[in-house]
Amino acid sequence: MSDRVYNFSAGPATLPESVLKQAQKDIWDLFDTGIGILEHSHRDAAFDRVTHETEADCRAVGNIPDDYAVTWVQGGATSQCYFVPANFLPEDRTADYFQTGKWANDSIKEVPLYGKVHICGSSKDTGYDHIPVGDEVKYSDNPVYVQFTSNNTIMGTEFQTEPTPPEGAFLVADMSSNMFSKPIDVTKYGLIYAGAQKNLGPSGIVLVIARKDLIAEPVRELPMMMQYRNHANKEGRFNTPNTFGVYLMGQVFKWILERGGLEAVREMNVEKAKIVYDFLDSQDFFKPHARKDSRSMMNITFKCPTPELDALFVEQAEKKGLTTLKGHRSIGGMRASIYNAFPKAGCEALVAFMKEFAHEHAGAVNA
Amino acid sequence: MSDRVYNFSAGPATLPESVLKQAQKDIWDLFDTGIGILEHSHRDAAFDRVTHETEADCRAVGNIPDDYAVTWVQGGATSQCYFVPANFLPEDRTADYFQTGKWANDSIKEVPLYGKVHICGSSKDTGYDHIPVGDEVKYSDNPVYVQFTSNNTIMGTEFQTEPTPPEGAFLVADMSSNMFSKPIDVTKYGLIYAGAQKNLGPSGIVLVIARKDLIAEPVRELPMMMQYRNHANKEGRFNTPNTFGVYLMGQVFKWILERGGLEAVREMNVEKAKIVYDFLDSQDFFKPHARKDSRSMMNITFKCPTPELDALFVEQAEKKGLTTLKGHRSIGGMRASIYNAFPKAGCEALVAFMKEFAHEHAGAVNA
Known part of the structure; x- marks a missing residue:
């Protein structure tokens, strides 16, 4: 590690060092x-192998059955905000969305271009500090699908279990920031998408897992590149994919499998998050943003008593090799993103610095 | 070079070795x-520098004035087939397209989803063996724009000069396969796009150069990610871009500038292409596909007297470290792609092998 720092970036984010090598x-x-990965034709034998291994390893990691397509597209998860309603939502029908932060709002915004939108649960009024559950959830009458953001990177909240859509509706999830951080039952979903740049690889590629029957035909005429089926039917090579992204996701899937799969990965992640959350719960100096029942295992958000101390914390942490801890501008404070590849030692180093900082500045605040 | 081969791939393609290192x-x-390029947040100071240098170096290479935006999007040039009419073509207006091969046809196919399309010139009837010029070109009455594919990778044809659109229409060019292979006067264009994976960098990123007034407002309501202005106004960071692609394009731009810019690059390319075309013109064994007046400087297409010999040629060339010479399935034969980063020595090695192969098999054919 000597020449590398602890990188708490929310994405693009830390990748496994063995994968980088x-x-x-x-x-x-x-x-x-005799040809590098960036220079191989997406149609040659070497890239056939990359494509097939990435898909097979993805299926092995996620235990994904044959009636689901595994493919990838470009444009970021943000482009999925329009791909989803364009493919699935007829003009006269409704889709239900959970409103739990920026990414959910970006998705909600695009729906009226294609059909009707209903907010089936929202934590907007409390600063997106929790995941709506129980009585807070009210589905519309007969929605086509229910969409949620499984982990809210900015707010540091995470669905502890997936919502149960009403009869006849399928579940769509933006899993960009917690994909493959723990075991997943894909059979509960109609479509899952995840920008790769947090847990899966580099930016510029989105993993898509979709029930094949749902993507067999879009509900309206669409450009070729907007139809999920085209990407799925051509092994993610309907046009030239982000070949390096396909390759690197594949390397990360192999890394997950070497570690023992998603159950082992969850154990690592639980252990890492516990180090920081246990400390947060043991003191009064730092205030966590997310409600305890909605905490994210991937992004931990907290604040100092004042914005000035937040700024000082980020600055001093940086000097100690704890980088990119500044929170998103919409909520301020700090955010520690600790995805799969982030090391446990980095969580310990963060807590050690938090203790030191709190000790040094507790007096100034009480005064 | 010892461990690397001559890679004639049409894209993704050979990159400069100094850039790979x-x-x-x-x-x-x-x-x-202490953080690698794949792991840097697209909002941090290091990636600010990457973004600003890539844009500035692109402007320096292409001599791009301030009233043009320089940005990048994902989805491949194939996604530009729908972005262009979606942003520019009102439902009741017409756009003119040159039909010179597969990429032109892919673009033409998407237009009716948004407005009307007119084929202003076509070489379809002669197997796309040339670029329509002069009397072959008939524009519609008052088109919004005229689109052409400046180089046809599959056919090996290239516009020797850009078409002149009728008064009131602007020019749109898909320059994926000859971008920055020679000097360019961007002020003749409304919009230029180019998938990076041939001359500019890795796959998964498309360079877009656009007249700012034209992209100020799309002609219809569009999803956020489909609006050029959003990408242009946010330095290509409206959402998370393909950060590695932005970085690598920047490195290639620096490589071009170090070589003396586009005039020097053109000289290199003219010299390389001349080696192969001069040989083709000096013999009768191999038949070139493209008409002499429409030859591409980037992709050289030719055939042996029989498909069996084509297959043998590709197989034997491969063994000599001359790889990926097989032509596109739609026209067969061979294709030698010799983009900016492809070395002159590779062209010489190809011609040496062509001579040897022709000598060995000339008898069999004449018999």
């Missing part, structure tokens, strides 16, 4: 072909 | 930040 080699020469 | 370093640690 493999990428360094493969950029020069992949599979002894 | 820099990328190997920067994947581990960019600008001594």
Whole structure:
């Protein structure tokens, strides 16, 4: 680690060091072909192998059955905000959305271009500090699908279990920031999408897992590139994909499998998050943003007693090799993103610095 | 070069070796930040620098004035097939398209979803063997824009000069396969787009150069991610871009500038292409596909006397380290793609092998 720092970035984010080292080699020469991964045609034998291994390893990691397509598209999760209603929502029908932060709002905004939208649960009034559950959830009458953001990177909240959509509706999830951080039952979903740049790889590629029957035909005429089926039917190579992204996601899937799969990954993540949350719960100096019942295992949000101390905290942390801790401008404070590849030692170093900082500034605040 | 081969891939394609070596370093640690290029937040100071340098170097390479936006999007050039009419073409207006091959046809196909399309010139009847000029070109009455594919990768044809659109219409060009292979006067264009994976960088990123007044407002309500202005107004960071793609394009721009800019690059490319075309013109064994007046400087297409010999040629070339020479399935034969970063020595090696192969098999054909 000597020359590398603890990178708490919310995404693009820390990648496994073994994956970076493999990428360094493969950029020069992949599979002894004499051609680097960036330079291989997306139709050649080497990239056939990359494509097939990435899909197979993804299926192995996520235990994804054959009636689900595994594919990838470009444009970021933000482009999925319009792909989803465009493909699935007829003009006269309604889709239900959970409103739990920025990404949910971005999705909600695009729906009226295609059909009707209903907010089935919202934590807007309390600053998106929790995930709506129980009585807070009211579905519309006969929605086509129910969409939720499984983890809210900015707010530091996470659905502890997926919502249960009403009979006849399927579930759509933006899992960009907690994909493959724990075991997942994909059979509960109609469509899952995840921008890769948090847990899965580099930016510029979105993993899509979709029930094949749902994507067999879009509900309206659409450009070729907007139809999920085109990407799914062509192994993610309907046009030239982000080939390096496909390759790197594949390397990360192999890394997950080597670690023992998603159950083992969850254990690592629980342990890491517990180090920070246990400390937050043991003191009064830092205030966590997310409600305890809605805490994210991936993004931990908290504040100092004043914005000035927040700024000082971020600045001093940076000098100690604890980088990119500044919270999103919409809520301020700090955010520690600790995705799969983020090391436990980084969580321990963060808590050690938090203790030190709180000790030093507690007096100033009480005064 | 010892461990690397001559890679004639049409894209993704050969990149400059100095750029690959820099990328190997920067994947581990960019600008001594202790964080690799794949792991930097698209909002942090290091990536600010990458973004600003990539844009500035692109402007320097292409001599791009301030009234043009320089930005990048995802989804491949294939997504531009619908972005263009969606942003620019009102339902009751017409856009004119040159039909010169697969990419032109893909673009033409999407237009009726948004407005009317007119084919202003076509070489379909002669197997797309040339670029329509002079009397072959008939514009519609008052088109909004005229679109053409400046280089046809599959066919090996290239516009020798850009078409002149009728008064009131602006020019749109898909320059994916010859962008920055020679000097360009961007002021003749309304919008230029180019998938990066041939001359500019890796796949998964599209360079967009657009007249700012034209993209100020789309002609219809569109999803956020489909509006050029959103990408242009946010330095290509409206959402998380393909950060590695932005970085690598920037490295390629620096490589072009180090070589003396586009005039020097053109000289290199003219010299390389001349080696192969001069040989083709000196013999009768191999038949070129493209008409002499429409030849591409980037993709050289030719055939042996029989498909069996084509297959043998590709197979034997591969063994000599001349790889990915197989032509596109739609026209067969061979295709030698010799983009900016492809070395002159590779062109010489190709011609040496072509001579040898022709000598060996000439008898079999004449018999």
